[in-house]
Amino acid sequence: MDLFELTTEAIDIGAAARRIVPPECGATVTLDGYVREFTRGKQTLYLIYEAYEPMALKEMEKLGASAREKFEISNIGIIHRLGKLEIGETSVVVTVAAPHRKDAFEACAWLITKLKKTVPIWKKEFYADGWAWVESSEP
Amino acid sequence: MDLFELTTEAIDIGAAARRIVPPECGATVTLDGYVREFTRGKQTLYLIYEAYEPMALKEMEKLGASAREKFEISNIGIIHRLGKLEIGETSVVVTVAAPHRKDAFEACAWLITKLKKTVPIWKKEFYADGWAWVESSEP
Amino acid sequence: MNSTSIKVNVLFFGAAAELTGKRNEEIAFPAGVNAAGARESVLAAYPLLGERYRGSLLFSLNEEYADGGEVLKDGDELAFFPPVSGG
Amino acid sequence: MNSTSIKVNVLFFGAAAELTGKRNEEIAFPAGVNAAGARESVLAAYPLLGERYRGSLLFSLNEEYADGGEVLKDGDELAFFPPVSGG
Numbered sequence A, B: 001m002d003l004f005e006l007t008t009e010a011i012d013i014g015a016a017a018r019r020i021v022p023p024e025c026g027a028t029v030t031l032d033g034y035v036r037e038f039t040r041g042k043q044t045l046y047l048i049y050e051a052y053e054p055m056a057l058k059e060m061e062k063l064g065a066s067a068r069e070k071f072e073i074s075n076i077g078i079i080h081r082l083g084k085l086e087i088g089e090t091s092v093v094v095t096v097a098a099p100h101r102k103d104a105f106e107a108c109a110w111l112i113t114k115l116k117k118t119v120p121i122w123k124k125e126f127y128a129d130g131w132a133w134v135e136s137s138e139p
Numbered sequence C, D: 001m002n003s004t005s006i007k008v009n010v011l012f013f014g015a016a017a018e019l020t021g022k023r024n025e026e027i028a029f030p031a032g033v034n035a036a037g038a039r040e041s042v043l044a045a046y047p048l049l050g051e052r053y054r055g056s057l058l059f060s061l062n063e064e065y066a067d068g069g070e071v072l073k074d075g076d077e078l079a080f081f082p083p084v085s086g087g
Helices: A013-019 A053-070 A101-118 B013-019 B053-070 B101-118 C015-020 C035-045 C047-053 D015-020 D035-045 D047-053
Strands: A003-007 A027-034 A046-051 A075-081 A083-086 A090-098 A121-127 A130-133 B003-007 B027-034 B046-051 B075-081 B083-086 B090-098 B121-127 B130-133 C005-012 C024-030 C058-061 C077-081 D005-012 D024-030 D058-061 D077-081
Touching: A003 A053, A013 A027, A013 A075, A013 A090, A013 B013, A013 B027, A027 A101, A027 B013, A027 B101, A046 A075, A053 A075, A053 A101, A075 A101, A090 A101, A101 B027, A101 B101, B003 B053, B013 B027, B013 B075, B013 B090, B027 B101, B046 B075, B053 B075, B053 B101, B075 B101, B090 B101, C005 C015, C005 C035, C015 C047, C024 C035, C035 C047, C035 C058, C035 C077, D005 D015, D005 D035, D015 D047, D024 D035, D035 D047, D035 D058, D035 D077
Parallel strands: A003 A075, B003 B075, C005 C077, D005 D077
Antiparallel strands: A027 A090, A027 B027, A046 A083, A046 A121, A075 A090, A121 A130, B027 B090, B046 B083, B046 B121, B075 B090, B121 B130, C005 C024, C058 C077, D005 D024, D058 D077
16 A cells, blocks of 8 residues: 655654555665755755645655556655754655565655655755755755 | 664664764665565465674675775665564665765665675575575575 | 636745745636636736746646646636745 | 694584584694685585585685685684575
8 A cells, every 4th residue: 555645743764664565575665865954065954844735645646656657566655744844854755665676776766856856845944044945956 | 873783673674774864964765675475476474584693794894885985875774683583574674874865775775785695694484384495585 | 707707726835925925815817818828927916926936937727737728717726836845 | 633633613504504413513624724625525524515505505714705715724713604595
């Protein structure tokens, strides 16, 4: 069973990975993205993620469906945190279970790359001297 | 700080990933391998991992050093479970934190492939009608 | 409102909400307007939004990315937002 | 034991332990024997091990993979094991 969630609560990445494991599978690959203290040399104090929630969930489900067409995978979990995040907290988890780990690695890498391009979520960084909406994250 | 462990206790993959996260990093990729119920069409009831423990730890540390030469990564964690494992339990976790997720994906995939070839650990599967030492796992 | 106009629920997200000063607004458009036409009207109505995002402002119709040719209907939900930055 | 022999602590792991019936054994070898020579002696001493793993039995000297040319010293630890299957 796939899992697509937006949450304002802290993400437990181990629990996320565990929730998508089917008994016939051999490997799960999990990408854990988190709040960096320094980006482009500037110190971030905390940040806020905002989403167009219903559309973000639809886009996450579409990515899941496309990933299943491209890779031989069993289950997918995508959880994105919203609201205020402190340094070091997990912002996103993408976890993929597959019979063979190569598919899990490839699908996980593909999903996070696409998520950053298509899922309507925006990041606002707060500094000691102000704040900025992030226009493009690491591609 | 890197982390290389052999343990007979259940592995918490989220905790493993979290232990290697440095504040400047952006992404952690974690491979979670676990006991399959069916391999080659045969039902496994449980299994036992045995290791040449001091050499296995040395080999894990060597893999960590080689990965650092090949990829731009911050920290590595490798934990392998030993002893008796039930179906669905995590046998191995390889987790890599890196400033850029591409390096984390590549290093994690490289480490698990090498681990399966060089780290002296052996798997014995138990079935309803007997048992077998596994001669080669998925490459 | 007359019979040749439609009402659309317009949403703004991220920096687009700050540059318009609102998160949502009901806007009347002439019947038959397509999504690209509505986008032009909105950019014209909010000059700071147009200045900052004329070329890059994304938009969706009823929670799906729009390509611009879609003809709007009364009660549609049209959203405007900057390039996404989740992850 | 005479002065021209050495004692080596030999370990067996995985299926190799079952095919020899032991996990470790102190074995005397002639002084000057190398790791490959010791491997041949062990395979000869344990026919089932030799039958099953003549071509593929791996070995390590003092916790490092051996290539065979290493000359053994008194007190060395020599381990024999099948291809690994962790993960």
